[in-house]
Amino acid sequence: MKLTSILAGAALALGLAGAATAQDKTKVGFVFVGPIGDGGWTYEHNQGRLAVEEEFGDAVETIYQENVPEGADAERVLTQMALSGADLIFTTSFGYMDPTINVAQKFPDVKFEHATGYKRADNVGTYSARFYEGRAVQGHIAGKLTESNIIGYIASFPIPEVIRGINSAYIHAKKANPDVEFKVIWAYTWFDPAKEADAAQALIEQGADVILQHTDSTAPQAAAEKAGDVYTFGQASDMAEYAPMPRVSSIIDNWAPYYIDRVQAVIDGTWESDDTWDGIGPGMVGIGEISSAVPEDVKAEALALKEAIANGDYHPFTGPLNKQDGTAWLAEGETADDGTLLGMNFYVEGLTGSIPQ
Structure with missing residues (x-):
């Protein structure tokens, strides 16, 4: 009886210890x-x-x-x-x-x-x-790569985060290539491969030979690969299975x-x-390997832009910049404040179309 009690007590103690460990x-x-x-x-x-x-x-x-x-x-x-x-x-x-x-x-x-x-x-x-810091780098590469001068953008929802990305990519594509035109399709989804593939196909049919995306699947890459001679960029992850074509680089969320x-x-x-x-400086936003499909001089420019953003020498939203309707936004050398960026609900000058309400 005494041995049984001892064993029972030991078992109880072990059980309580296990419970304490689970709780900890x-x-x-x-x-x-x-x-x-x-x-x-x-x-x-x-x-x-x-x-x-x-x-x-x-x-x-x-x-x-x-x-x-x-x-x-x-x-x-x-x-x-x-x-x-x-x-x-x-x-x-x-x-x-x-x-x-x-x-x-x-x-x-x-x-x-x-x-x-x-x-x-x-x-x-x-x-x-x-993410807009990474979009600046992508925009520069896209502006240099396009031959049709039409860049497609698959957007998810019309929230400030997405609008910032479109603006940043456009500003830097335009700096790289003044003849660039953006075509934006709103997919109204974060992840729907069928919708994303349809959006990519529609942009390709409108003449886009470079496609950016703020949606989460690899369907746009697959659509571009099927079409041929269309460049894409990885979104949130490297999507490196599509390198060196059609994916030429990526924004990586770390x-x-x-x-x-x-x-x-x-x-x-x-x-x-x-x-x-x-952003890029602290390492929360990464730029995936820039593939061999990108000319070496363009790659060097993109990496220099990334470095300038990372060390604080350059802000992607630096004036002079106007809003889409032509009203002044940022003066020469002026940079956007975080409050405006966090609530961004407008396109910059040069972008066509309207932001859905």
Whole structure:
């Protein structure tokens, strides 16, 4: 009887120790708008999640939900994650902003981080990358490569982040080639390979021989490859399987250092709501290898532009610049302030068409 009691007590102690260990483990959730295999935006966020697992090992457990629509479904998924014991939840698409705020109010002890949004709370931080810096480099290359002088742009939704990218790419394509014309198609999706392929095909039929995109699949690359003699750029990830043609370079979103830093802050008890907006300099925005399809002199110019942006010698939105209607925006040498960029709702002079409301 005594031996049985001892064994039972030991088993109980081991069970309690196991429970304590499980409770000590930090649980981190990720909500993704697309599939983790999209090859672009969600793929890179998931790479960041995997980097967290590698960095912290058994001290951290990560959970994720992919293909979560923006809106009510996101609120349901976030609620379930919070109820499951998540200590920190990253919500990785603009349309998750209000659902994140709503759920955070109900779970004040859970930390939330929302990508690309602007609404914060005591337990909600925001983060994004200055993708427009990478668009400047892409625009320069695109302006130099086009022979038809028509550059196509597949846009997702008419939000400031996307509008900034179109403007930045156009400004620098125009500097490289004054004859450049942009044609923009709004796909109204972040990830829909069929829609993205149709948009690419429509742009090719309109004469575009270079296509930029702010959507997440590799479908535009496949459409360009099928058409032949059409250059593309990787979006959010390298999409290097299409190098050296049709993809000639990429914007790469590097979320891993940020995710590791914020998880460490939760573990240390030092996490505070904050707003982070980093670019090429800090390494949150990367430029993928510029392929051999790009002439060496153009590659050198693009890398010099990247370096100037990285070290702060050059700002992609530097005057003189006017708005689309011809009204003055930035004087000679003046640079855009972050407030204007974060709320950007206008095209710069030279772009045709209107921004959907």
